[in-house]
Amino acid sequence: MRDVTPDTDPYAAALTAADRLRELAGVGSVDVALVLGSGWVPAVDGIAERHGEQVADLAVTDLPGFAPPAVAGHAGRIRVLRVGDKHVMAFLGRTHLYEGRGVEAVVHGVRTATAAGARTVVLTNGCGGLRPTYRPGQPVLIRDHINLTATSPLRGARFVDLTDLYSSRLRRLAQELDPSLEEGVYVQFPGPHYETPAEIGMVRAIGGDLVGMSTTLEAIAAREAGAEVLGISLVTNLAAGMTGEPLDHQEVLAAGNAAAGRMGGLLGDLVAAL
Ligand SMILES: O=P(O)(O)O[C@@H]1C[C@H](O)[C@@H](CO)O1
Numbered sequence: 001m002r003d004v005t006p007d008t009d010p011y012a013a014a015l016t017a018a019d020r021l022r023e024l025a026g027v028g029s030v031d032v033a034l035v036l037g038s039g040w041v042p043a044v045d046g047i048a049e050r051h052g053e054q055v056a057d058l059a060v061t062d063l064p065g066f067a068p069p070a071v072a073g074h075a076g077r078i079r080v081l082r083v084g085d086k087h088v089m090a091f092l093g094r095t096h097l098y099e100g101r102g103v104e105a106v107v108h109g110v111r112t113a114t115a116a117g118a119r120t121v122v123l124t125n126g127c128g129g130l131r132p133t134y135r136p137g138q139p140v141l142i143r144d145h146i147n148l149t150a151t152s153p154l155r156g157a158r159f160v161d162l163t164d165l166y167s168s169r170l171r172r173l174a175q176e177l178d179p180s181l182e183e184g185v186y187v188q189f190p191g192p193h194y195e196t197p198a199e200i201g202m203v204r205a206i207g208g209d210l211v212g213m214s215t216t217l218e219a220i221a222a223r224e225a226g227a228e229v230l231g232i233s234l235v236t237n238l239a240a241g242m243t244g245e246p247l248d249h250q251e252v253l254a255a256g257n258a259a260a261g262r263m264g265g266l267l268g269d270l271v272a273a274l
């Protein structure tokens with residue numbers, strides 16, 4: 001039988017990975033998927049400490065179709081946590097489009113989690129901020145996105161509606177938990193290079209508030225699977241050209257580490273309230 005991989009049959013590959021997850025984690029299903037992006041991985045400990053218990057801790061490569069981590073700060077692990085009456089499948093890192101493994105590989109995690117039962121998908125990322133009032137370490141709820149990758153995880157006549165893609169219900173819930181949370185429009189570039197100041201001027205002109213290299217394709221795949229999506233960006237730096245300083249991935253990770261305690265509390269409160 002032809003080997004089932006995200007490239008050859010992404011939906012079958014997700015079902016196969018979901019079966020393996022249930023077997024290795026010893027759970028019948030998961031309820032929530034949580035993707036932890038650059039700078040967010042240290043926050044995962046805060047969730048278990050405050051609100052739950054760890055059920056399993058796997059390498060992503062223990063599941064079929066997943067690639068090992070390729071970016072600093074992305075641990076390449078999956079933790080299954082029990083928070084209240086829910087099982088949370090937390091991805092400690094992700095695969096990025098710029099890693100060159102194809103768009104199917106980018107969304108394999110979200111497809112696996114929804115195939116394993118997740119009806120809520122929380123996507124986090126580290127990003128550049130365009131508003132001068134933004135501070136590194138500030139979380140911003142994603143209200144909507146602009147996908148500048150020129151691609152989609154969907155193939156064929158899958159005309160999926162994307163209105164209210166970032167659930168207004170979940171955004172209201174998050175803002176009830178933390179009224180200081182602002183909302184913004186997230187713009188995904190292909191990467192891996194950062195933007196030029198001129199490109200940031202373009203993003204401003206088209207209504208973007210946040211720039212990153214992930215999240216939008218995962219959100220589309222989650223919506224196709226019928227999940228409710230919440231996106232939270234951590235502003236790790238002001239966008240290119242705004243401070244005159246060069247951009248650096250280590251700065252991104254440092255901002256995430258500094259915010260890990262607060263972000264763990266926010267995510268824990270959020271998951272407990274779902
Ligand atoms: O996984 P995310 O989108 O959080 O990672 C961001 C975007 C790039 O991968 C990296 C650049 O510093 O951080």
Ligand SMILES: Nc1nc2[nH]cnc2c(=O)[nH]1
Pocket residue numbers: 126127128129189191193194195211212213236237238239240247252
């Ligand atoms: N595209 C992009 N991704 C980021 N991730 C963290 N900071 C940035 C940024 O300034 N631009």
